Amino acid sequence: MIQKPLLPLLSLLSIMMLFYGCANPVTPTGGPKDVTPPKVISCTPPNLSTNFKATSIRISFSEFVGLKNPASEIFISPPLPKAPDTRIRGKDILIKLQDTLRPNTTYSISFGQAIADITENNLLKGFTYVFSTGPYVDSLSIKGKVISAADHQPQKNVFVTLYINNNDTLPLDSLPLKLPPYYLTKTGDQGEFTLTNLQQADFKMMALADQNGDLIFNQPSEKIAFLDSLVKPYYIEIPKPVAPDTLKKDSVPAKPVKKPILTPEQIRKADSVREADSVKALNAKYPSYVLSMFEEIDSTQRISKSNVPREGMIVFIFKYPFRDATFSPLNLGHDTSWCIRENTPNRDSVILWLTGPHPDTIIIKVADNGKIIDTVRLDVRKKEVKKKKEEKDAPPERLTFTTNGGGGGFNQYRSQFTLTFSYPLRRWDFSRLQMIDGKDTLKPRCLFADSIRRRVGIIHKWKEDKPYKLLIPDSVFYGINGLTTDSLKYEFKSRAQKDFGNLVLTFNPTRPGQYIIQVLNDKESVVVEEQIATTPGKLKFNNMTTGKFKIKAILDKNRNKRWDTGNYKKNLQPEEVFYLPKIIEIRANWDIEETWDF
Numbered sequence: 001m002i003q004k005p006l007l008p009l010l011s012l013l014s015i016m017m018l019f020y021g022c023a024n025p026v027t028p029t030g031g032p033k034d035v036t037p038p039k040v041i042s043c044t045p046p047n048l049s050t051n052f053k054a055t056s057i058r059i060s061f062s063e064f065v066g067l068k069n070p071a072s073e074i075f076i077s078p079p080l081p082k083a084p085d086t087r088i089r090g091k092d093i094l095i096k097l098q099d100t101l102r103p104n105t106t107y108s109i110s111f112g113q114a115i116a117d118i119t120e121n122n123l124l125k126g127f128t129y130v131f132s133t134g135p136y137v138d139s140l141s142i143k144g145k146v147i148s149a150a151d152h153q154p155q156k157n158v159f160v161t162l163y164i165n166n167n168d169t170l171p172l173d174s175l176p177l178k179l180p181p182y183y184l185t186k187t188g189d190q191g192e193f194t195l196t197n198l199q200q201a202d203f204k205m206m207a208l209a210d211q212n213g214d215l216i217f218n219q220p221s222e223k224i225a226f227l228d229s230l231v232k233p234y235y236i237e238i239p240k241p242v243a244p245d246t247l248k249k250d251s252v253p254a255k256p257v258k259k260p261i262l263t264p265e266q267i268r269k270a271d272s273v274r275e276a277d278s279v280k281a282l283n284a285k286y287p288s289y290v291l292s293m294f295e296e297i298d299s300t301q302r303i304s305k306s307n308v309p310r311e312g313m314i315v316f317i318f319k320y321p322f323r324d325a326t327f328s329p330l331n332l333g334h335d336t337s338w339c340i341r342e343n344t345p346n347r348d349s350v351i352l353w354l355t356g357p358h359p360d361t362i363i364i365k366v367a368d369n370g371k372i373i374d375t376v377r378l379d380v381r382k383k384e385v386k387k388k389k390e391e392k393d394a395p396p397e398r399l400t401f402t403t404n405g406g407g408g409g410f411n412q413y414r415s416q417f418t419l420t421f422s423y424p425l426r427r428w429d430f431s432r433l434q435m436i437d438g439k440d441t442l443k444p445r446c447l448f449a450d451s452i453r454r455r456v457g458i459i460h461k462w463k464e465d466k467p468y469k470l471l472i473p474d475s476v477f478y479g480i481n482g483l484t485t486d487s488l489k490y491e492f493k494s495r496a497q498k499d500f501g502n503l504v505l506t507f508n509p510t511r512p513g514q515y516i517i518q519v520l521n522d523k524e525s526v527v528v529e530e531q532i533a534t535t536p537g538k539l540k541f542n543n544m545t546t547g548k549f550k551i552k553a554i555l556d557k558n559r560n561k562r563w564d565t566g567n568y569k570k571n572l573q574p575e576e577v578f579y580l581p582k583i584i585e586i587r588a589n590w591d592i593e594e595t596w597d598f
Contacts, residue, residue: 104134144289154191423479
């Protein structure tokens with residue numbers, strides 16, 4: 001028997017497996033994801049052109065591009081009666097000007113976040129094309145930020161506008177109400193803005209959340225901000241490149257600085273005579289501006305919402321705090337006691353509790369300060385739902401209540417234990433209530449905590465960190481609709497004083513006046529406590545729950561103990577709001593002392 005060598009056979013098998021692996025198709029992994037925005041290759045006419053006479057503009061990019069939301073993202077400043085026609089052609093953006101340009105004027109076309117490549121949707125943010133119909137390009141600027149007047153939140157995507165006193169028939173203050181602005185820009189995500197390529201002039205500056213696209217403040221619901229005084233633009237010097245330290249061995253030669261397109265004679269300085277060494281003084285003289293945006297209270301009061309959350313309960317929500325709201329039923333005859341009224345603390349909502357027999361539908365005429373707002377038709381009966389044969393009868397509806405003692409117990413250092421009923425009460429018998437305090441069973445002292453008898457406070461000398469039981473027999477409380485409480489044993493617990501913290505705030509405002517000092521949760525959704533301060537001094541907020549809080553102060557100019565918005569026609573700014581620059585953290589069994597100078 002002839003034996004063949006094993007080694008050549010193994011070599012042949014290895015070669016075959018290698019070829020098999022090479023022939024097996026594998027999905028290519030590709031390179032890294034493209035995250036680079038498109039680049040501007042050229043502009044025709046060139047960007048920053050002077051003596052501009054063209055009627056169309058071509059902007060060429062390094063790749064194919066598209067336009068996102070061009071109607072809202074692209075705008076020209078100063079505005080033209082007809083917006084430029086902007087189109088895409090391959091790697092180019094074509095702009096056709098459809099109006100006659102002003103002589104000796106610098107224009108800027110801002111693209112915001114409209115330009116993106118079509119492959120990965122990478123945005124080219126903030127690109128601006130600038131040209132001048134005169135011999136130079138204006139180079140002055142104004143910077144700032146737009147915030148909400150009420151809570152200092154940044155206002156993004158709102159217009160910041162400038163007006164110049166060049167109208168023979170309208171005063172400067174009336175221009176925002178009648179005409180588009182002379183210059184404009186939009187705010188960024190943090191409310192920041194920069195108005196560039198401005199001429200030397202005194203401007204009226206405003207911010208506008210335009211709703212109808214006409215760039216005019218003519219809608220009651222359009223938010224607005226304005227400065228009381230005129231503003232001057234200033235020249236921002238471009239920092240010169242710093243040459244590397246030639247003494248260091250590892251120093252790198254400075255890269256040559258690219259020459260500007262324009263000659264020095266073509267760029268207008270701040271006033272054509274200021275020297276370069278005065279730039280720092282200019283920046284100190286003209287700091288960034290802060291515009292506080294607000295919504296005016298329309299002279300016409302409105303009802304934002306009216307509904308019937310449950311039978312016998314009608315809720316009206318007003319757009320603005322009401323002055324003297326009245327409600328007149330039109331189909332209940334002359335019944336003057338048809339409801340019990342409950343106003344919310346900020347006077348922007350009213351609850352009407354129906355007290356007696358009523359039809360399925362009630363028609364109510366609503367007025368405020370003697371002026372009829374609306375006539376509302378409401379279905380107030382609970383609709384009957386047909387039950388299936390296999391469904392059992394539901395238990396009878398009961399009068400229910402909530403308390404301030406849920407969760408970890410109630411803070412007896414800040415309030416009494418309170419029952420809030422689902423309806424105002426018509427009948428009650430406090431003598432039947434019992435409370436168990438340790439081994440003692442006693443009759444608690446009860447008082448109504450409101451005028452409509454919906455909240456009952458239990459008055460007691462509470463012990464620290466102790467459990468309690470409240471025994472409520474059947475039919476102790478009757479609501480105005482005849483519903484009564486079921487028998488109930490309610491268990492709750494008081495808190496230990498060491499669970500809370502105290503805050504002592506030394507309050508030193510620079511301006512005299514009445515201030516509303518609010519302690520807010522970190523999301524500003526809840527006012528934890530509010531105090532009124534008329535003089536500097538110490539404010540004490542004792543027995544606060546642990547957590548992080550913000551401190552807010554409102555300069556209450558009209559002393560009505562609430563924040564008031566502004567009015568442009570009356571040249572009335574919204575009441576100023578201030579925030580303690582830091583978050584206050586309340587810890588258990590700690591005293592926090594904070595000084596606030598502003």
